[in-house]
Amino acid sequence: MGEINIPRDQQIALASIDASELDRLIEQAIREERSGDLHRLALSNCGSYVATKLHFFERALAKHREAKALRKRAETESTLRRAGHDLSFAVGAMQRRMETEQKEAQLFVVDDQIMPPHRFSKHLSVRVSYRWRRTVDDEWRFGSITFIHEVDLRPDYTTPFPKRKPSAAKQEQDQEDRLYQNWEHLMRGALCSVRDYFREGGDGDKIPETFQATVDSHSRALNNYSTRFGRPQP
Incomplete structure (x- = not known):
């Protein structure tokens, strides 16, 4: 697993996902209360960030499907729609990061x-x-x-x-x-x-x-600025 670069297999999975199609399938899953065609997309291969949001969405989907009372279903639907939004956002964020990395890789x-x-x-x-x-x-x-x-x-x-x-x-x-x-x-x-x-x-x-590497003057440990070279310390 890469620390700062998106691995090649995840790049391929991310590139295969169309944002409009993803949003349509998320809405379909909410409406039908099942993942259905959403599993056609390679979401689980897009890295841990997207996979985690997919897991949250599927868990919210299950809870909404199990809810019976009207008030409870309203609550679970709200949670489900937030999870769907988070899933869509995660994919978009990773695709934008991939585009940035590919542009940077030219230099x-x-x-x-x-x-x-x-x-x-x-x-x-x-x-x-x-x-x-x-x-x-x-x-x-x-x-x-x-x-x-x-x-x-x-x-x-x-x-x-x-x-x-x-x-x-x-x-x-x-x-x-x-x-x-x-x-x-x-x-x-x-x-x-x-x-x-x-x-x-x-x-x-x-x-x-x-x-x-420099260390924090109080904790004597590394901090977020310990490895900054060629630039002044904050």
């Missing part, structure tokens, strides 16, 4: 297929590769940047201590989980920072080979 592509290391230490790093060009007529240029972060493993005294001291195995697992969460935060921030740098018209030649 830059950030590789978001990054696997975590087998074991973690407090010295974390994430390498982000990319290709870019100034115009569509130029040759592609390739580069990478490595983001570095040293996790502060000192205890967090703002959280209560457990009543019973955890076992050594439990402490080791908790630390591994903590390091993985930090690595995941670093990885996602790194990808978004490179993508946003290019979106803002940044010059690929000016991307540094390495960047030391």
Whole structure:
């Protein structure tokens, strides 16, 4: 699964959906109180965002179908119509995002297929590769940047201590989980920072080979600005 890019199979599914046809089938499903022809569309293949909204719509459809009293049916129909609107909006939002990504891909592509290391230490790093060009007529240029972060493993005294001291195995697992969460935060921030740098018209030649992530001055942890390079911190 890609972190910042819509996978190819999801792009194909999104491209196959006509917005007017989707709205017509949603309205038909509400009117007939069954999904019916809506399942002809590849909605479940359009990514987790659309799949979740489809699940909510089908659940609202089932509750409306089961309702008997007039007042209850009015409530369930209102909920169902909101779910239908949310489903339609989700598909449209993903299609617009896909169009943006395809347009951007003419000038830059950030590789978001990054696997975590087998074991973690407090010295974390994430390498982000990319290709870019100034115009569509130029040759592609390739580069990478490595983001570095040293996790502060000192205890967090703002959280209560457990009543019973955890076992050594439990402490080791908790630390591994903590390091993985930090690595995941670093990885996602790194990808978004490179993508946003290019979106803002940044010059690929000016991307540094390495960047030391900054941390929040209070929590000593990564925040949303930790991986911003080449731009002033807020």
